[in-house]
Amino acid sequence: MYKRILVATDGSKLSQKAVKTGIDLATLAGAELVAVKVVPRYPQSYFEGSVPLSVDEVGRIEREWTDHGQAVVDAVKKAATENGLKAKSVVVKSDLIAEALLAAAKKHKCDLIVMASHGRKGIKRLLLGSETQQVLTHSTIPVLVLR
Numbered sequence: 001m002y003k004r005i006l007v008a009t010d011g012s013k014l015s016q017k018a019v020k021t022g023i024d025l026a027t028l029a030g031a032e033l034v035a036v037k038v039v040p041r042y043p044q045s046y047f048e049g050s051v052p053l054s055v056d057e058v059g060r061i062e063r064e065w066t067d068h069g070q071a072v073v074d075a076v077k078k079a080a081t082e083n084g085l086k087a088k089s090v091v092v093k094s095d096l097i098a099e100a101l102l103a104a105a106k107k108h109k110c111d112l113i114v115m116a117s118h119g120r121k122g123i124k125r126l127l128l129g130s131e132t133q134q135v136l137t138h139s140t141i142p143v144l145v146l147r
Contacts (some may be wrong), residue, residue, distance in 0.1 A: 011072035035076035098134030
């Protein structure tokens with residue numbers, strides 16, 4: 001069935017549903033789990049109100065995002081290994097979440113992507129976009145979406 005399952009997580013309560021389902025499915029299939037968190041590459045050099053950020057501040061923020069991302073995927077890896085699974089934890093730096101997830105699935109030779117969706121509709125979906133929709137549209141492997 002599946003040999004390697006990518007689980008996309010951001011550490012939120014909603015993504016925990018995808019993590020649990022991914023672990024359960026990997027356990028049933030005897031598959032390896034690849035936990036992925038995408039973090040932004042760098043903060044903008046200014047925010048609303050034109051408050052500039054120094055190079056040191058940008059570096060500090062990037063380290064915080066990366067460290068937080070690593071903690072999130074390490075927690076998933078720990079949960080997976082406690083269930084007897086082989087697991088990897090991966091943090092990807094990118095401003096394009098969907099593309100980063102698809103690239104990670106290809107790089108790690110995954111044959112299923114498990115992720116959560118907020119299920120936004122109408123104007124919220126138009127304004128906020130949908131990373132899940134982008135993954136569904138461009139993926140060449142199956143995608144399991146949970147709400």
